[in-house]
Amino acid sequence: MRPVLNRQPHNYDATSLVASTHSTLTPEVVTVRLGAAMNARGLLVRQPFADWIVDGRKTWEIRGSATKVRGRVAIIAAGTGTILGTCELCDVAGPLRLKDLRANARKLNVRASALSGPLYYGDHTYAWVLRDARRLEKPVRYDHPQGAVIWVSLAPSVGRRIDR
Numbered sequence: 001m002r003p004v005l006n007r008q009p010h011n012y013d014a015t016s017l018v019a020s021t022h023s024t025l026t027p028e029v030v031t032v033r034l035g036a037a038m039n040a041r042g043l044l045v046r047q048p049f050a051d052w053i054v055d056g057r058k059t060w061e062i063r064g065s066a067t068k069v070r071g072r073v074a075i076i077a078a079g080t081g082t083i084l085g086t087c088e089l090c091d092v093a094g095p096l097r098l099k100d101l102r103a104n105a106r107k108l109n110v111r112a113s114a115l116s117g118p119l120y121y122g123d124h125t126y127a128w129v130l131r132d133a134r135r136l137e138k139p140v141r142y143d144h145p146q147g148a149v150i151w152v153s154l155a156p157s158v159g160r161r162i163d164r
Contacts, residue, residue: 040074040153040156040159041152041153042076042142042151042154043076043151044078050077051084053085054086055135058107058130059130059131060104060107060128060129060130061127062126062127063126063128063150064125065124069151070089074152077139082141083136083158084135084136086136086162087131087132090129094126095125096126098117101125104127140162142154
């Protein structure tokens with residue numbers, strides 16, 4: 001598998017939504033349950049996309065690789081040190097083409113006409129399918145480990161605070 005370039009989007013217009021986050025890692029194999037589970041995980045998502053996810057307005061998170069992670073995950077607003085809510089990562093669609101993204105624009109919380117190519121991830125564009133999003137009444141702080149860019153392993157005490 002050839003690595004995906006680790007590039008940053010230049011702005012947050014609808015075109016860069018297709019490139020809202022980046023990945024250079026291979027898919028992980030793990031099932032996730034929040035709470036006191038030892039393998040509770042948080043997914044790092046840039047703003048405004050993290051808010052869109054926990055508010056249920058965005059049900060596809062576009063990434064440069066597939067993942068085998070399934071189950072309830074925390075949604076972390078990247079760069080803030082806070083967990084905004086949770087959702088279930090239930091499937092992965094892809095690889096996708098621009099026409100696929102346009103046909104499913106509402107799942108990205110954008111208009112189809114706002115999506116244009118070329119795709120940020122090229123032939124390695126995947127939608128991580130999310131459902132049952134829940135915003136926390138109050139964001140929960142967590143300790144961000146150095147080097148974490150996609151997933152954060154959450155301490156059991158943090159998982160318990162999220163499940164309340």
